[in-house]
Amino acid sequence: MKNNLLIIFLLVILFINACGKTQQVQEQNTKNNLHIIEAKDVTTLTPEQVVILYFQAWNDEQYDVMYAIISDGFKKIEPTTKTFSDFKSYMEKFYDTASGVRVIEAKEAYKNEKEAGVDYKIEITNKDGTKKEFSSTYTLKKRTNGWKLIHPYGQNIDTT
Numbered sequence: 001m002k003n004n005l006l007i008i009f010l011l012v013i014l015f016i017n018a019c020g021k022t023q024q025v026q027e028q029n030t031k032n033n034l035h036i037i038e039a040k041d042v043t044t045l046t047p048e049q050v051v052i053l054y055f056q057a058w059n060d061e062q063y064d065v066m067y068a069i070i071s072d073g074f075k076k077i078e079p080t081t082k083t084f085s086d087f088k089s090y091m092e093k094f095y096d097t098a099s100g101v102r103v104i105e106a107k108e109a110y111k112n113e114k115e116a117g118v119d120y121k122i123e124i125t126n127k128d129g130t131k132k133e134f135s136s137t138y139t140l141k142k143r144t145n146g147w148k149l150i151h152p153y154g155q156n157i158d159t160t
Contacts, residue, residue, distance in 0.1 A: 047116035071148035073158030
């Protein structure tokens with residue numbers, strides 16, 4: 001009988017602990033006014049959501065999601081995105097020196113029917129534990145399959 005009570009007590013403690021951790025994650029996301037964006041259907045995402053998803057996918061090493069929200073024009077002119085395999089190899093190098101990327105802020109700066117700009121601030125955590133903030137603006141173009149990043153990195157810009 002004592003063993004059964006002990007097991008029940010431990011299960012209750014584990015359950016309470018798990019609920020507390022879930023609430024902490026939800027509070028952190030709410031505090032930053034950022035919501036986890038899912039990649040179910042990128043055609044329905046706003047420009048701001050596309051930028052957040054790009055960085056979330058980068059942090060989670062979901063290179064297929066990242067590749068899907070880069071414009072076809074950029075893929076044609078940027079050597080590191082000619083194929084998905086090229087892109088994945090290029091992006092994996094980030095983890096040689098860093099351990100993650102986190103979106104601090106993403107806010108739509110402007111938007112019309114064909115183009116949008118999203119100001120963002122991210123924090124990159126290096127393998128040694130140091131953190132570095134970076135901010136810039138992404139330009140996105142509206143395509144038939146949703147908003148796409150035309151210049152996610154490098155010197156090349158999709159002007160199509």
